[in-house]
Amino acid sequence: MSDISWHRYPLITHSALAKKWLQIQSNLGLASNTVEAYGRALEDFYSFCRQIAIEPKLAKREHIAAYIRDLMTRPQSRSSRAGILDSSSGLSNATIQQRLTAVRLFYDFLMEEGLREQNPVGRGRYTPGKGFGGQRGHGLVPRLQKMPWIPNDAEWKRILEASRTESLRNRLMLALSYDAALRREELCNLQTGDIDPSNRLLHLRAENTKSRQGRVVPYSVLTDNLYRAYLEHRRNLSRSRGPLFLSESRRNFGQPISIWTWSKVIRGISTRSELDQFSTHTPRHLCLTDLARANWDIHEIATFAGHRSIQTTLLYIHLSGRELALKLEQGMAAIHSWRIKQLSEVLL
Known part of the structure; x- marks a missing residue:
């Protein structure tokens, strides 16, 4: 069981529900890095709720939407390459997904405790005429699958x-x-x-x-x-x-x-x-x-x-x-043979 560094999460520490939830994650044997990521995410959400003067336990869809907007437009301190959809601002898509996952799991916990009837984060994408239902598995923010950077020889x-x-x-x-x-x-x-x-x-x-x-x-x-x-x-x-x-x-x-x-x-x-x-x-x-x-x-x-x-x-x-290189090589060889055949039929 990992020990939680509570001094890193002052807002969570002063919330009995949030503290209880994070402690449960630790007690379940999650990796210490996962617990820490959840702690940072929920602390960030609590900080946002304080800015807009809303009790986290009472947050609704519009508050979650405002939080997502904040994450997408928040200035990035380290590098502009982390911007959402490759923009020059906002947290990376992976970070936003991580933050929303922690918040969603927290509201799942509140529902299990009988403190909420619905999860404001949910698990569906907004679709006109269908609200936030959508298909299960699609998040509120599209998940980008970006290719990792691989250095060349130089x-x-x-x-x-x-x-x-x-x-x-x-x-x-x-x-x-x-x-x-x-x-x-x-x-x-x-x-x-x-x-x-x-x-x-x-x-x-x-x-x-x-x-x-x-x-x-x-x-x-x-x-x-x-x-x-x-x-x-x-x-x-x-x-x-x-x-x-x-x-x-x-x-x-x-x-x-x-x-x-x-x-x-x-x-x-x-x-x-x-x-x-x-x-x-x-x-x-x-x-x-x-x-x-x-x-x-x-x-x-x-x-x-x-x-x-x-x-x-x-x-x-x-x-x-x-695989692409092999297919290209084979394809070019076939095309080359075809071209040579055409040349021979006409020029010979």
């Missing part, structure tokens, strides 16, 4: 050059994140006992994976060399087994690093390489795309990545372009 080289000055720990983490296609949480939560150096294998525990399914993945000789060097260095921080990656700052010396520490490292690399698109997920995206380019079977890629659905894996097949 951009990847810039990323690596910008990483050259990073600490041994950070260089190992970057190598592992690509080599084993690790998510941020999987990487930061690695334990010393999760690594089998004799066989160069990582054992990813189910509780740290998104799919809640454990898996075993290999890593390269290069990463193994970095790992062995870091292990020697780690002994200066702690001789205890446990979390693999430890902080070297004065404030948290020898303590396990957080996912936010790794995000900060990646932002630094992104800034130095002048590639704003580079994120903690980029090495994973690149690795899985490279596996698709290398003609790995889709089921092999899914197993390596820890995907629950083959549909997710198909994204990397599309990104690699291997």
Whole structure:
């Protein structure tokens, strides 16, 4: 069960219902990152309700619509590329979907508690003549399926050059994140006992994976060399087994690093390489795309990545372009043969 950092959610803390709901999510064993995302989302909604002077428990459809409008037009502090429908303002489509999911689940809870008859968020898209009914599964905001950014060879080289000055720990983490296609949480939560150096294998525990399914993945000789060097260095921080990656700052010396520490490292690399698109997920995206380019079977890629659905894996097949390239090659060969035949019939 995860511990909730209540100081991050002052409005939720002062609402018995909201606090109870978030605590239930934690008690149900949801991943700590999921609980934190729900907390941020509900705190944001409570803040909006306070701005428009409405009690969250009493919010109606028009208030939810106003909240969505606010999310779509809210200035984005980090980058204009996060705008809704690629505009220069507003939170990203994924963030808006996440916020609405948390709010919808909160109102589901209020209905279960007998405090509301209807969920103002609902699960339908507004259709003229049908209100918010629509078809189940369609949200109030269309869900955009955007392709992840994959660096080309020159951009990847810039990323690596910008990483050259990073600490041994950070260089190992970057190598592992690509080599084993690790998510941020999987990487930061690695334990010393999760690594089998004799066989160069990582054992990813189910509780740290998104799919809640454990898996075993290999890593390269290069990463193994970095790992062995870091292990020697780690002994200066702690001789205890446990979390693999430890902080070297004065404030948290020898303590396990957080996912936010790794995000900060990646932002630094992104800034130095002048590639704003580079994120903690980029090495994973690149690795899985490279596996698709290398003609790995889709089921092999899914197993390596820890995907629950083959549909997710198909994204990397599309990104690699291997099927389109093969069809184009075959198609052009057929067209070329046809053209040559025409030439021979006329010119010979």
